[in-house]
Amino acid sequence: MSRAPSPVLHLEQVYKSYGETTVLRGVDLKVFQGDAVFLIGPSGGGKSTLLRCINFLEYPDAGTITALGEKLCSQNRTHFEIAPEKTLRHARARMPMVFQQFNLFSHQTVLENVMEGLITVKKIPRLEAMTLARTALDRVHMLQKQNNYPDQLSGGQKQRVAIARALAMDPPVILFDEPTSALDPELVSGVQAIIQDLSAQGLTLLVVTHDPAFVQSTAHTVCFCGDGYILESGTVNDIYGNPRNERVRKFVQSSGIQRV
Amino acid sequence: MSVFWSEAQEYFPFLLVGAKVTLELSLISMLGGMVLGFLAAIGRLSERRFIRWPLEVYVEIWRDTPLIVQLLLIYFSLPEFGIVLSGFWAGVLGLTLNLSAYLSEVYRAAIMAVDPGQRAAAISLGMSPFQEYRRLIMPQAFVACLPTQGGYFIALLKDCSLVSFISVNELLRHATIVISNTFDSMNIYLMVAVIYFCMSFASARCVGWLERTLTPERRKTVGVKPIMSELAEEDNTL
Numbered sequence: 001m002s003r004a005p006s007p008v009l010h011l012e013q014v015y016k017s018y019g020e021t022t023v024l025r026g027v028d029l030k031v032f033q034g035d036a037v038f039l040i041g042p043s044g045g046g047k048s049t050l051l052r053c054i055n056f057l058e059y060p061d062a063g064t065i066t067a068l069g070e071k072l073c074s075q076n077r078t079h080f081e082i083a084p085e086k087t088l089r090h091a092r093a094r095m096p097m098v099f100q101q102f103n104l105f106s107h108q109t110v111l112e113n114v115m116e117g118l119i120t121v122k123k124i125p126r127l128e129a130m131t132l133a134r135t136a137l138d139r140v141h142m143l144q145k146q147n148n149y150p151d152q153l154s155g156g157q158k159q160r161v162a163i164a165r166a167l168a169m170d171p172p173v174i175l176f177d178e179p180t181s182a183l184d185p186e187l188v189s190g191v192q193a194i195i196q197d198l199s200a201q202g203l204t205l206l207v208v209t210h211d212p213a214f215v216q217s218t219a220h221t222v223c224f225c226g227d228g229y230i231l232e233s234g235t236v237n238d239i240y241g242n243p244r245n246e247r248v249r250k251f252v253q254s255s256g257i258q259r260v
Numbered sequence: 261m262s263v264f265w266s267e268a269q270e271y272f273p274f275l276l277v278g279a280k281v282t283l284e285l286s287l288i289s290m291l292g293g294m295v296l297g298f299l300a301a302i303g304r305l306s307e308r309r310f311i312r313w314p315l316e317v318y319v320e321i322w323r324d325t326p327l328i329v330q331l332l333l334i335y336f337s338l339p340e341f342g343i344v345l346s347g348f349w350a351g352v353l354g355l356t357l358n359l360s361a362y363l364s365e366v367y368r369a370a371i372m373a374v375d376p377g378q379r380a381a382a383i384s385l386g387m388s389p390f391q392e393y394r395r396l397i398m399p400q401a402f403v404a405c406l407p408t409q410g411g412y413f414i415a416l417l418k419d420c421s422l423v424s425f426i427s428v429n430e431l432l433r434h435a436t437i438v439i440s441n442t443f444d445s446m447n448i449y450l451m452v453a454v455i456y457f458c459m460s461f462a463s464a465r466c467v468g469w470l471e472r473t474l475t476p477e478r479r480k481t482v483g484v485k486p487i488m489s490e491l492a493e494e495d496n497t498l
């Protein structure tokens with residue numbers, strides 16, 4: 001794997017509180033081109049919040065985030081500054097997010113869902129958008145359902161459409177927040193296989209998951225997020241085989257996989 | 261009964277002229293009320309208190325005073341400020357402002373009911389707030405509150421009779437004029453009731469049609485089917 005010298009995603013000392021509760025207390029994270037970074041950790045540890053801050057669905061309170069060559073927020077000793085909305089929107093379109101609950105637009109068909117970002121955000125002409133959307137749907141094996149509405153699909157199918165919706169934007173990075181947690185067990189592997197394919201095709205992925213088998217099969221880098229920090233990061237072998245941090249050790253032991 | 265038919269033949273056309281004015285009043289006011297109501301709803305959902313707070317006052321003022329008083333105030337007091345409106349346009353103004361207060365609450369509720377997950381998805385694709393409103397929130401919220409809006413339109417159609425107090429020649433006032441000639445209040449009012457009923461009934465059908473047209477195929481039965489199947493399952497366990 002050839003690594004670009006500068007990370008596509010770089011977080012330095014990112015903080016986020018909800019009122020009294022501080023969720024992120026200085027997160028440092030680097031994600032390189034083509035990497036598949038998996039965030040694991042206890043429930044409530046701030047993984048979703050971290051992803052939402054990277055995408056600026058939530059605004060961080062402090063820290064510096066550089067994504068795809070643009071400073072989305074920056075912190076110096078006294079001053080915290082968030083980039084203009086336009087810059088944020090441009091960045092979001094290039095690192096869309098796939099959600100645990102799919103969040104497909106319920107008033108649109110599968111095809112319209114996938115075309116939406118192309119037409120509205122990227123201003124691609126309708127016919128061309130349709131072609132691109134169909135290609136994206138084909139990549140997740142959902143072309144045959146293009147004219148269905150979301151509530152006519154199974155969970156696994158919905159999630160594949162959601163992946164196609166992100167994929168159609170032709171982004172260098174995709175963020176996944178527990179993409180398989182809301183799925184019936186028999187549907188999980190299909191969705192995971194697709195994400196694995198995307199990684200193999202060179203997309204940069206940042207994935208939150210509670211599924212150790214998924215981490216083991218797909219991750220290049222594993223980051224353990226607890227108490228609002230990245231407590232430890234390394235390869236799958238490092239984290240599951242020989243973690244340095246005591247909390248990480250306890251967590252991976254309880255999650256059932258000790259060696260890979 | 262034969263009196264009714266002969267009177268109907270004679271006065272119905274005149275009453276229909278009034279009904280046309282009623283319909284015009286309602287349609288223009290509805291349109292105005294929808295636009296203002298929508299703007300007020302967005303404003304009330306703003307994070308900025310100095311936008312939200314005046315709109316809350318606005319909504320309360322128009323909801324907490326009688327429509328007839330509002331109409332009289334607009335018609336008789338605006339000229340004091342140099343604004344002279346005909347009865348018709350004073351009526352439109354009063355009905356529009358009054359309706360916008362009610363509709364803003366309807367829209368606000370409908371906007372808040374749009375799935376936050378879908379809104380997050382729209383934002384995460386890079387949509388601006390304006391695009392999010394146009395592509396996601398308005399299509400979903402507008403359809404969701406169509407039946408309620410239809411109800412308000414029918415109420416408005418009937419509230420238009422109040423405008424007869426500011427000398428607009430709408431349906432009810434035409435009826436009063438006829439009655440002052442014929443002294444047959446029962447039959448004339450009966451005709452008025454029939455006309456109101458027809459207009460309201462037709463409006464309700466139109467809204468129903470609009471709802472079916474704007475709602476994707478699958479939604480028509482959603483809400484019924486799942487319950488039925490749940491009931492069926494319960495039956496099985498019994």
Ligand SMILES: Nc1ncnc2c1ncn2[C@@H]1O[C@H](COP(=O)(O)OP(=O)(O)OP(=O)(O)O)[C@@H](O)[C@H]1O
Binds near residue numbers: 018023045047048
């Ligand atoms: N909108 C919010 N308002 C207030 N508190 C919040 C909000 N969102 C998250 N939190 C709090 O932030 C903390 C971290 O939440 P987060 O969802 O990021 O955890 P997580 O690591 O994703 O957990 P899980 O694995 O269960 O999804 C939790 O304590 C949660 O209660």
Ligand SMILES: [Mg+2]
Binds near residue numbers: 048
């Ligand atoms: Mg989470």
